[in-house]
Amino acid sequence: MPDRRQVLASVAATLAMPAVAQSDKSVSLVVGYAPGGSTDLTARIIGPELGRRLGRTVVIENVAGAGGTLGAQKVAAARPDGQTLLLGTNNEMSIHKLINRAARVDGIADFTPLGLIGSQPMMLVASTRVGVKTLDEFLAQVKRAPGKYSYGSSGIGTALHLAGELVKQRSGLFMVHIPYRGVAPLTNDLIGGVLEFGVFVLSSGLPHVRSGKVMALGSTQLAPSPIAPDIPPLGAHPQLQGLDMASWFGLFGPAQLPASQLQRLQEALRDTLAAPDVRKKLEEAGATLADPRADLASFMKSERDKYAAIVKFANIQE
The missing domain is CATH 3.40.190.150 (Bordetella uptake gene, domain 1)
Known part of the structure; x- marks a missing residue:
């Protein structure tokens, strides 16, 4: 027992x-x-x-x-x-x-x-083949030729797409949106010069910026990112005042x-x-x-x- x-x-x-x-x-x-x-x-x-x-x-x-x-x-x-x-x-x-x-x-x-x-934040970037290195250069060049330039995002209705449209709305610029099936093909076309501009999430785009394959023009939040303090906020520019997304x-x-x-x-x-x-x-x-x-x-x-x-x-x- x-x-x-x-x-x-x-x-x-x-x-x-x-x-x-x-x-x-x-x-x-x-x-x-x-x-x-x-x-x-x-x-x-x-x-x-x-x-x-x-x-x-x-x-x-x-x-x-x-x-x-x-x-x-x-x-x-x-x-x-x-x-x-x-x-x-x-x-x-x-x-x-x-x-x-x-x-x-x-x-x-x-x-x-x-x-x-x-x-x-997201960030607006340029292909190195466009010859644009700063936000001022981007605004001036796109303004001179409405509809000539395109920007890409990871798809219709994504935050990246809306961020690109917010840039257009605030600046009064006209660019054509090219939706991609994800970030990888968008990256390939930017690096290859098929596409002039694009919008990335910071963490996805930063390695390509650091390697010199694309140019960062600005980030979409008002405060600079601690991991990329050298990328200026788009919203600090007079033509994009207060842009924050x-x-x-x-x-x-x-x-x-x-x-x-x-x-x-x-x-x-x-x-x-x-x-x-x-x-x-x-x-x-x-x-x-x-x-x-x-x-x-x-x-x-x-x-x-x-x-x-x-x-x-x-x-x-x-």
């Missing part, structure tokens, strides 16, 4: 089994873009620490396509149990519904916002996430972003971390209002 200590040990092991099984469930962190981009990089930086805070393994799941909306659709359709999350960006969460009224997913209505992670990242769950799950995930995200190693890696990648008190839902609504004005100006439709 087992003694009392054996019985207690057996009971304790039995009671602990559900907790162990629960902790063994992984969390899918969906990224609506291919590996290697800024969104994927952000997910891979926060994923391990977020998993540690949740007591689970976080698995990055790349569901690329349709400007991030395929990944968003997957999360919107998932059970609201905290096991499927989205590393979302302004492309699919705030812009897509503005340019496609029939969109199957709405970044505001179909998700539970968990927290804003951070942002990084960023590519941002946030964490989302499906709509109707239970309050207990919401609180747990929000706390885990706050603790993750407070971890020194995570902060260091995000900042080295060009990100400015968000204020932990930021209300992501309110932020998204204000962003959508800002984007709506640009979409209307440029008559962007998908």
Whole structure:
């Protein structure tokens, strides 16, 4: 007959089994873009620490396509149990519904916002074959020949596209927009001189600037980036006064996430972003971390209002 200590040990092991099984469930962190981009990089930086805070393994799941909306659709359709999350960006969460009224997913209505992670500027660049090295030279040259020059982005309705149209709106310049299927073909055409100008997310474009393959003309946030203080803010120029736009990242769950799950995930995200190693890696990648008190839902609504004005100006439709 087992003694009392054996019985207690057996009971304790039995009671602990559900907790162990629960902790063994992984969390899918969906990224609506291919590996290697800024969104994927952000997910891979926060994923391990977020998993540690949740007591689970976080698995990055790349569901690329349709400007991030395929990944968003997957999360919107998932059970609201905290096991499927989205590393979302302004492309699919705030812009897509503005340019496609029939969109199957709405970044505001179909998700539970968990927290804003951070942002990084975009930058306007020139092919070295154009002979433009400064913002003043760019403005003067494009003004002399309306419609002659083109700029490229990673696709219609992306933040990069809207940033290019904002430059046109503020400066009164006319350039033709060329949408690309991602950053790689855009980069190839800029380097090859097929395309005159382009818009990059800072972290994606900076290596090409540093190597001298493209010329940086300015960044889209008012303050210079700490990792590229030599690139002037576009908004500091008199013709682009106050121009301020960023590519941002946030964490989302499906709509109707239970309050207990919401609180747990929000706390885990706050603790993750407070971890020194995570902060260091995000900042080295060009990100400015968000204020932990930021209300992501309110932020998204204000962003959508800002984007709506640009979409209307440029008559962007998908």
